[in-house]
Amino acid sequence: MKHQQIRDKLIFFREQSLPENETRIIQEHLVHCKECSLFLDRLNEDFATIQSEKLVSADPFYYTRLKAKMEQHEQLGVTSRSWAQVVVFSVLLIFAISGGIMLGKNFSTLDYQNETVTSELLLFDGVKQEPIEQFLLTEE
Amino acid sequence: MDEEQLIQAIQTGDERAFKELVEKYQLLVVNTCKSFVHNMHDAEDISQDVFIEVFNSAHKFRGESKLSTWIYRITVNKSLNFIRDHKKQSLFQSIGNTLFGTSQSLDVRLNSYADRPDFQAENNERKANLYQAIDALPERQRIAFNLNKFEDLSYREIADVMQLSVSSVESLMHRAKLNLQKSLYACYKNEN
Structure with a gap:
């Protein structure tokens, strides 16, 4: 195996998960390859760090803090629920108002065509329709 | 109980x-x-x-x-x-x-461990490099790796947690180790 191939297997070598023949080849390589040997030490130290990071004893006040957070959550839940109610009612009110306006516009009995007729009626020019001469003649 | x-x-x-x-x-x-x-x-x-x-x-x-x-x-x-x-x-x-x-920075904890005061205080750049290498792993590889290395769960237990087959977990762990080794080797080369 080449140097790079061996280096790529060092993480598996340290876990003893390689076949026997590969393990032997790597062991032989490590004897004379300083770089691989140092990198293996480095890997071992890094993995030891992971183990040292673990908590091994429980915090006796953990449950007290947890209960305090749960109570805080419950209070926040009530507050957010009341806010949600306000928001929902406001949205419903806006919908109701805009719905009313729409209904009013679409289903109003006041027809635009009728409005035109009305305006025509208002503009009725009696003099044009019945000239004054005609009126006087009729009076006689 | x-x-x-x-x-x-x-x-x-x-x-x-x-x-x-x-x-x-x-x-x-x-x-x-x-x-x-x-x-x-x-x-x-x-x-x-x-x-x-x-x-x-x-x-x-x-x-x-x-x-x-x-x-x-x-x-x-x-x-x-x-x-x-x-x-x-x-x-x-x-x-x-x-x-x-x-230039205010409220929370940079996940961007750079080397900049964090607790890591500076410990003067532990290597630990920071290790965590950065773990965090750089794809999500599923990171879950499998963390459960195995930090929690000592077996591949069977990890498979149950992740709702995968044992062979999928084996594959994830193999790739996680290779990726981690690659990142750590790059750090190692930079230091030397």
Whole structure:
């Protein structure tokens, strides 16, 4: 195996998960390859760090803090629920108002065509329709 | 109380049973959270959210898996959500800084461990490099790796938590180790 191939297997070598023949080849390589040997030490130290990071004893006040957070959550839940109610009612009110306006516009009995007729009626020019001469003649 | 009795008692709102569950699983949950966020303060915060979720969703536990498997699942999801939220927060913050020219930084904990005071105080750049290498792993590889290396779970147990086959977990672990070794080797080369 080449140097790079061996280096790529060092993480598996340290876990003893390689076949026997590969393990032997790597062991032989490590004897004379300083770089691989140092990198293996480095890997071992890094993995030891992971183990040292673990908590091994429980915090006796953990449950007290947890209960305090749960109570805080419950209070926040009530507050957010009341806010949600306000928001929902406001949205419903806006919908109701805009719905009313729409209904009013679409289903109003006041027809635009009728409005035109009305305006025509208002503009009725009696003099044009019945000239004054005609009126006087009729009076006689 | 065994697991079944414990969860049944919690379902009825029994606080003593809940306290017993918290005491039993506290280290498991906090250590798992810590393996994802690498910070004790955040890990405790997330772990508390995990227990609140366990208490509120106890009725959803059907007993199809082990209680610990269910708790691990909630813990992993909560930790990943926390990381995603903070990434978004950091992104918005950096956009804000670029637009408004502010140099304030509220939370950079997930961007650079080397800049964090606790890591500076410990003068432990190597630990920072290790965490950065773990965090750079694709999500599923990171979950499998963390559960195996920080929690000492077997591939079978990881498969149960992640709802995958054992061979998929083996494959994830193999790729995770290769990727991690590559990142650590790059750090090692930079240092020398």
